[in-house]
Amino acid sequence: MDLKIIDLTETHARFVVSGIRPDMANALRRTLMTEVPKMAIETVEFHLGPIRDEDGKECESVSPLFDEIIAHRLGLVPIPTDPDLYVFKDKCACDGEGCPSCTIMYSLNKKGPAEVYSGDLEPLGGKELRVKDELIPIVKLGPKQALLVYASAELGTAKRHAKWQVTSATGYRYYPTVTIDLSKCDLCEECVKACPRDVLASKDEKIVVADLENCILCSACINACPRAAITTHGDNSKFIFEFETDGSLSAKDTLRKALEILEQRFDDFREEVGQLIEG
Ligand code: SF4
Ligand code: SF4
Ligand SMILES: [Zn+2]
Structure with missing residues (x-):
């Protein structure tokens, strides 16, 4: 598992976790929401x-x-x-x-x-x-x-x-990939106009992905493209997380605590399963 912080303030965190499965991402989300004391x-x-x-x-x-x-x-x-x-x-x-x-x-x-x-x-x-x-x-x-x-x-x-409850607006989404087939693209810029998150831009006479991590995989660009030049994909082993705290704990302490709790849970589970197998 790898963690990359995108944005961290006293009460807000945005980060990428990679090398995990969707069920593990959900476990982290639920821990952030309900288990951090x-x-x-x-x-x-x-x-x-x-x-x-x-x-x-x-x-x-x-x-x-x-x-x-x-x-x-x-x-x-x-x-x-x-x-x-x-x-x-x-x-x-x-x-x-x-x-x-x-x-x-x-x-x-x-x-x-x-x-x-x-x-x-x-x-x-x-x-x-x-x-x-x-x-x-x-x-x-x-x-x-x-x-x-x-x-x-x-x-x-x-x-x-x-x-x-320490956190609010706690969520995650699959890490996006946006690919533009330049051989099909005629630079009409319909995709740039349709994107609600300013992910795409026109630069040096081609369409570029300017802010990939802002993409919410909404498909608006795909629907707007008349030449089927765009494909998007969500990576189910890499997730963009985001949450806010109510100020009782800092976002950094909240994330650290949630990861500690999750790790302890997995350790306890491993030990219990180990005892069952041995018994
Ligand atoms: S999928 Fe949505 S957010 Fe992502 S680039 Fe296309 S229009 Fe923008
Ligand atoms: S909408 Fe399609 S054809 Fe038009 S600029 Fe975007 S990728 Fe190119
Ligand atoms: Zn006491």
């Missing part, structure tokens, strides 16, 4: 009763939304996750009590009138635990309304709930 808020405790601010002004612990909706919104806020630091709560040495290895605690204290955003979550710990996307709206508080909550985030995967 991240932190997400799982428990939210709401303070009840009056809250007095520094000036002696009294607010009531109410908001225009049900507590369940606020808890759900907080659950969807991407929580920064160090993929090598945290362990699942039920596998932690604290026996699920909650400790810095399995839990991040946040408090949120806001008095109306005001809009509450994800950036109002204050971590009980280092600055690196602050949420990066600070402008996710949670609720708008009216006069004399207030929100005081304590929230704890824990590790999970998207198999349990979508709030633990």
Whole structure:
């Protein structure tokens, strides 16, 4: 297996994997979507009763939304996750009590009138635990309304709930080949106009493939060509992958983690099959 990065930013990755079968490509896609763990808020405790601010002004612990909706919104806020630091709560040495290895605690204290955003979550710990996307709206508080909550985030995967899904727009396609038979081509440029991805171009009096990896094998060029001069082909041993992350993990860490998980799965499978054969 060979991996070539085409584009890698903090939250987006595009890369080519070659030397694998379609089922292995799908296994990597599913691992990226459902198996890479991240932190997400799982428990939210709401303070009840009056809250007095520094000036002696009294607010009531109410908001225009049900507590369940606020808890759900907080659950969807991407929580920064160090993929090598945290362990699942039920596998932690604290026996699920909650400790810095399995839990991040946040408090949120806001008095109306005001809009509450994800950036109002204050971590009980280092600055690196602050949420990066600070402008996710949670609720708008009216006069004399207030929100005081304590929230704890824990590790999970998207198999349990979508709030633990790191990646979105996760997909792959067969690596394309576009061939132009220049002996048939009359340079009408219909294929260049028909291509929705600017893959083809006219250069030095011939049609060239200018951006092959942008091709989505849609066949628009084949259908537009009056002289049957174009053929396309998808390589089923080479794939172009693409995904985005919600910012809880970097795209690089997400890919590394997915490959580690996949490798571990294959090792476990090999061992189990080996034991069955020996037994
Ligand atoms: S198959 Fe589609 S994307 Fe690829 S070159 Fe032809 S028209 Fe463009
Ligand atoms: S549509 Fe066909 S004939 Fe026209 S430029 Fe493209 S390859 Fe050549
Ligand atoms: Zn713990």
